[in-house]
Each structure stands twice: as structure tokens, then as C-alpha cells.
Amino acid sequence: MEPxxxxxxxxxxxVHIQNVIDRIASGADNPLQVVVELLLIGLAVNWCAGVLHxxxxxxxxxxxxxLLVVATLVVRVLATSQGWARLELLYNxxxxxxxxxxxxxxxxxxxxxxxxxxxxxxxxxxxPQQKVIAALVETAGYLSRNKYGGLIAIQREIGLANWAExxxxxxxxxxxxxxxxxxxxxxxxxxxxxxxxxxxxxAANCQFPVAESGEVDGSLGSRHRAAIGLSxxxxxxxxxxxxxxxxxxxxxxxxxxxxxxxxxLGEELVQRLSATRRRNGPxxxxxxxxxxxxxxxxxxxxxxxxxxxxxxxxxTRSEDIRVQVRILHDADRHVExxxxxTRTLRLTVRGSKRQVDQLVARTAIEALPVNWRLVEPYNQTxxxxxxxxxxxxxxxxxxxxxAFDVVIEEAAPPTLSFVVEQVLTFPAVPVVxxxxxxxxxxxxxxxxxxxxxxxxxxxxxxxxxxxxLQLDLTDRLQSLxxxxxxxxxxxxxxxxxxxxxxxxxxxxMVDLAVRIVAxxxxxxxxxxxVELRVSPQVLDRVTIxxxxxxxxxxAVEVEGDRRTIAELDPARIxxxxxxxxxxxxxxxxxxxxxxxxxLPEGVRLVGPPPTVQxxxxxxxxxxx
Numbered sequence: 001m002e003p004x005x006x007x008x009x010x011x012x013x014x015v016h017i018q019n020v021i022d023r024i025a026s027g028a029d030n031p032l033q034v035v036v037e038l039l040l041i042g043l044a045v046n047w048c049a050g051v052l053h054x055x056x057x058x059x060x061x062x063x064x065x066x067l068l069v070v071a072t073l074v075v076r077v078l079a080t081s082q083g084w085a086r087l088e089l090l091y092n093x094x095x096x097x098x099x100x101x102x103x104x105x106x107x108x109x110x111x112x113x114x115x116x117x118x119x120x121x122x123x124x125x126x127x128p129q130q131k132v133i134a135a136l137v138e139t140a141g142y143l144s145r146n147k148y149g150g151l152i153a154i155q156r157e158i159g160l161a162n163w164a165e166x167x168x169x170x171x172x173x174x175x176x177x178x179x180x181x182x183x184x185x186x187x188x189x190x191x192x193x194x195x196x197x198x199x200x201x202x203a204a205n206c207q208f209p210v211a212e213s214g215e216v217d218g219s220l221g222s223r224h225r226a227a228i229g230l231s232x233x234x235x236x237x238x239x240x241x242x243x244x245x246x247x248x249x250x251x252x253x254x255x256x257x258x259x260x261x262x263x264x265l266g267e268e269l270v271q272r273l274s275a276t277r278r279r280n281g282p283x284x285x286x287x288x289x290x291x292x293x294x295x296x297x298x299x300x301x302x303x304x305x306x307x308x309x310x311x312x313x314x315x316t317r318s319e320d321i322r323v324q325v326r327i328l329h330d331a332d333r334h335v336e337x338x339x340x341x342t343r344t345l346r347l348t349v350r351g352s353k354r355q356v357d358q359l360v361a362r363t364a365i366e367a368l369p370v371n372w373r374l375v376e377p378y379n380q381t382x383x384x385x386x387x388x389x390x391x392x393x394x395x396x397x398x399x400x401x402x403a404f405d406v407v408i409e410e411a412a413p414p415t416l417s418f419v420v421e422q423v424l425t426f427p428a429v430p431v432v433x434x435x436x437x438x439x440x441x442x443x444x445x446x447x448x449x450x451x452x453x454x455x456x457x458x459x460x461x462x463x464x465x466x467x468x469l470q471l472d473l474t475d476r477l478q479s480l481x482x483x484x485x486x487x488x489x490x491x492x493x494x495x496x497x498x499x500x501x502x503x504x505x506x507x508x509m510v511d512l513a514v515r516i517v518a519x520x521x522x523x524x525x526x527x528x529x530v531e532l533r534v535s536p537q538v539l540d541r542v543t544i545x546x547x548x549x550x551x552x553x554x555a556v557e558v559e560g561d562r563r564t565i566a567e568l569d570p571a572r573i574x575x576x577x578x579x580x581x582x583x584x585x586x587x588x589x590x591x592x593x594x595x596x597x598x599l600p601e602g603v604r605l606v607g608p609p610p611t612v613q614x615x616x617x618x619x620x621x622x623x624x
Contacts, residue, residue, distance in 0.1 A: 149243030167206030227251035351406030530575035560603035
């Protein structure tokens with residue numbers, strides 16, 4: 001079985017960093033949450049650094065970090081750019097093996113860290129006790145002069161019960177005589193260590209953990225190594241006197257201070273057992289400052305790297321997130337999306353597994369509607385096609401996608417093209433009721449004039465004509481006889497004025513009552529003669545030529561009341577072309593003139609009025 005791959009989703013580290021910056025800048029990641037996470041990680045790293053400080057674990061950790069960084073960079077570059085899949089597989093196995101190696105290698109440090117974590121008392125204070133310090137100094141002087149070996153652990157905040165249990169319980173007040181007696185060479189308790197807690201000797205003949213030879217100077221004996229080992233695994237202060245040389249030493253936090261005089265020992269015990277260490281002037285303060293600064297310069301970058309790795313490992317990716325874009329705009333604007341027609345985009349997103357899974361589940365059945373309000377420069381009339389980064393920025397600004405805290409990497413199609421048009425409003429458009437083949441009279445209507453909204457491009461189709469809304473009731477009036485009155489309720493009004501398409505009609509429906517005035521009919525009239533009527537002055541000046549004599553016998557379609565149409569006699573109708581002197585222009589070309597066709601009342605012409613073509617030639621001897 002292959003190990004679970006530990007991989008990122010984009011090839012370059014700079015791309016990962018840019019994605020993190022984009023997520024924070026766009027609000028996908030809460031900046032306050034990121035700061036709190038970095039702070040907590042930094043505190044944990046600082047604590048671990050304190051635990052490892054001065055031990056062999058520091059060098060071991062440094063080596064592991066160098067090995068891990070080099071291996072990661074090499075594998076990422078080669079596996080991503082060259083496609084070396086086998087090398088990446090071995091790297092994944094290497095990471096798993098490295099985790100087990102770290103558990104074994106850091107076993108002492110992990111044990112010490114757990115002990116410290118469990119025994120730290122947050123509310124206890126260590127106060128120096130002059131009686132105990134005096135007894136320790138007197139005992140150390142006695143042992144040093146006589147070259148008797150001694151090992152005394154002074155408990156501070158971390159309990160030493162684990163090591164006291166394997167010794168001999170004393171539980172007596174600390175005195176110099178008691179300590180001298182314990183470490184007297186022929187005493188059965190003198191060979192190992194003594195544990196002092198507060199003002200009492202808790203136990204003697206205690207076995208302390210011995211520091212490994214790789215961590216300390218090889219010339220040190222077993223007492224000194226035990227002192228260093230106990231101070232490394234706890235915060236105990238350990239006093240040790242050499243049996244061979246009589247030198248006095250103190251072990252604290254895994255470090256050994258040797259060759260102390262009795263005066264120096266007293267000062268060290270007072271300083272190290274005090275709740276607040278004394279500062280030795282500006283020099284010590286500056287030293288502490290640089291120590292903390294060096295620690296910060298190590299901890300801060302390491303905390304950022306750990307957060308970055310955790311962030312990348314916690315992300316997942318999905319390439320099939322469907323969203324439907326709804327463009328919000330002001331009332332005087334209209335937006336028509338051209339690409340894609342369905343307004344649906346497929347997004348590639350990246351984020352935490354929980355957020356991405358929720359988004360996938362939300363869009364599994366239908367696309368997620370996202371609302372984007374037009375902003376500059378898109379809210380002006382014109383055509384727009386944001387693509388690539390511009391389109392991603394639009395999507396990232398929608399509250400619906402921001403709620404899922406994900407990063408949008410790609411969109412397909414990569415372009416959202418739309419047209420923004422101005423909307424015109426006609427506040428009082430009359431409603432005209434018509435019925436093909438019927439003459440109707442509106443006796444009652446709930447709204448004789450309505451408000452209509454349409455795009456500016458559609459309004460241009462109306463030209464100069466007065467807009468009227470034609471309500472065609474032909475289907476509803478076919479069965480009604482002349483004189484009948486019919487009431488209608490909730491009739492929807494058409495979204496069209498002539499050739500112009502409307503966006504909205506208010507109100508959308510009307511109630512009305514109509515009466516059938518008469519039945520309508522159509523009839524074709526043929527052989528209608530056309531007369532030319534001109535003044536004598538025109539005939540004196542020009543000769544009139546007709547282009548086609550058949551034009552002067554008209555055939556037209558008329559409609560009107562059925563009875564009137566039936567009684568109409570074409571022989572009694574005459575078409576007339578009237579010409580004034582100003583309309584007569586001599587020339588070689590034929591000109592078109594409209595025929596006036598008088599019809600009885602209630603009869604109207606179907607289609608455009610008929611025309612004839614004439615040409616005028618000037619008579620000889622006439623002026624212009």
C-alpha cells in the first residue's frame with residue numbers, strides 16, 4: 001500500500017505564498033485567526049526550544065531540519081518540473097520513516113517535556129530561605145575540605161517525587177549536621193543523591209538520571225553527570241561536590257557551573273532560588289535582551305514555516321463547483337449576459353476540506369447563485385468582458401462565496417461578457433384594444449394608461465411615433481355577436497410596443513369591458529380609375545408623361561364594416577393625383593406621386609396608399 005502523499009497543489013513555493021496572501025487579503029482567511037494561530041504556534045515552538053536548549057536534542061533537531069528542507073526542495077523541484085513520480089514516492093516513505101526516527105531520537109527530550117508539562121505549578125512562588133542556603137553552604141564547605149563526595153538536589157517548581165520514591169525517606173528539617181552525616185563515607189546513604197524540598201530533606205540515597213556521554217565533558221564523573229541529567233529533566237538546582245578534587249559545582253537546566261567558592265555558592269543559591277533574579281546592571285539587561293532577540297529570530301520564522309506547512313496540508317481542491325452569476329444593478333440600467341448564456345460558471349477552488357466539502361455538497365444538485373452588484377467601471381452603458389484575474393476578483397467579492405472561505409483559482413469559461421444599457425421609462429402609455437375582423441369599443445378599463453420600461457436600443461425602434469400598447473383580443477371576441485358586451489378580468493398586457501420589446505409593464509394585468517360595434521370584413525377592389533388634376537398653368541409649361549398606364553387602374557384591399565364593404569361599388573370610387581405648380585419639376589427622371597383614394601366612412605385601406613410615376617418635360621418657348 002502506498003503511503004498517503006504529502007503534497008501541495010501548485011508547483012512553486014512562491015505560488016503557495018501568493019495564494020496565502022490572496023486569501024488573507026480577500027477575507028477568505030480571517031487575519032485575526034491567522035495571528036492567533038501564529039502566536040500559539042510560536043509559544044509552542046519557544047517552549048520546545050527551551051526544553052531542548054543545552055541538550056544534544058538541539059543538534060539533532062538542527063540536523064533533521066536541514067535534512068528535511070533539502071530533501072523537500074529537491075523532490076519538489078524534480079518531481080514537479082520533471083515528473084519523477086518514483087522519487088516522490090520514495091520521499092513520502094522517507095517522511096514516514098523520519099517521523100519514527102524522531103520519536104526514538106527525541107525520547108529523552110519528550111520524556112523531560114512531559115514531566116515539565118505535568119508538574120509545572122503556575123501559582124507557586126519560590127522564595128529564598130536563608131536557613132536552607134546557609135546549611136547547604138556549610139555542608140559544601142565541609143565536604144570540599146574533606147574531599148567527601150556529595151550530591152544534593154533542591155526542588156523548585158517541578159516535583160522530584162519520581163526519584164524520591166526510589167530512595168530512603170528522611171522527611172527531616174534541613175540542617176548542616178544532617179547533611180554532613182548523610183554524606184559521611186561510612187554512612188550507607190552517602191553514595192547517591194539527596195532531595196531537598198522547601199526546608200526539609202525529603203529523601204536520601206536517590207538514584208538520579210545520568211546524562212549521556214555525548215552531552216557532557218567526558219572527564220566528568222558519575223555524580224556530575226547525574227547532576228546534569230536531573231537538571232535537564234527537571235528544573236531542580238543540583239549541588240555537587242567532587243570526591244576526587246573537592247570542587248564545588250552547581251547544575252541548572254542541563255548546564256554545569258564549576259569551581260565555585262563558598263561565597264560564590266551562596267550568591268548563586270540566592271539568585272537561582274529567588275522568584276525574581278537580580279539584574280547586575282545594564283550589562284546583564286543587554287545580555288538578556290540579545291538572548292531573547294536571538295530566540296525570537298529563531299522561533300518566529302520557524303512558527304511561520306510550521307503554520308505554512310500546516311495550512312498547505314489542510315487544504316483540498318475541487319474543480320467542479322457550479323455557480324450562477326446574478327448581476328445586480330440600478331433601476332435605470334439593464335444588463336444582458338451574452339457569455340455564458342446560462343450565466344453558469346465552473347470554478348476550481350481550494351480551501352480547508354470542511355469548507356470545500358460543504359461547497360461541493362451545496363452545488364451537487366444545482367448551481368450556487370451568487371449576486372454581484374455593478375461597480376465602477378462596469379456600471380456605465382457599454383459592452384464588458386472581464387476575464388482571468390478580473391473575473392476571479394468579481395467572484396471573490398460575492399458574499400455567497402466569501403461565506404465558504406475558499407480561494408477561487410480558475411473559472412470556466414474564463415470570460416463573463418455582458419452589455420449594460422440605459423433603461424427608458426414611459427409613464428403613461430395608452431392601452432388600445434383591437435380584435436381582428438371586429439370593431440370594438442372599450443366601455444370600461446381598470447388602467448387606461450400604463451407605465452412601460454424598455455431598453456434604449458429598443459426605444460430607438462419606435463421612431464417618432466407615439467407609443468401605444470396594442471391589446472389583441474381576437475381569440476376572445478370571435479364568438480360574440482355585434483352589440484354584445486363582454487367583461488374580462490386579469491388580462492395580461494403584452495410586453496411589446498410595435499417592434500420594440502418591453503422589460504416591464506406596470507400594472508401587468510388589466511380588467512376591462514368591451515362592446516362589439518360591428519363585424520369587420522375585407523374586400524379587394526379592382527379597376528379603380530385614377531384622375532390627374534393639374535392647373536392650366538402646368539399644362540402650358542410642361543408635357544406630362546406616364547410611365548405605366550396600368551398604374552392608373554388601381555387594385556386595392558380595403559376593410560371595414562361587413563355591410564358597408566358589401567355595398568361598396570368600385571365604379572363610383574375615383575383615385576385622384578393633385579399637382580400644384582410647385583410640385584412640377586421638369587427633368588428626365590420619373591417621380592413618384594401618392595394617389596388620394598376617398599373611401600366611405602368606416603372603410604379603410606389595407607396597406608400603404610397606392611402611387612403612380614410621372615415625368616415632366618418643358619414645352620418649347622417657356623421659361624423656367
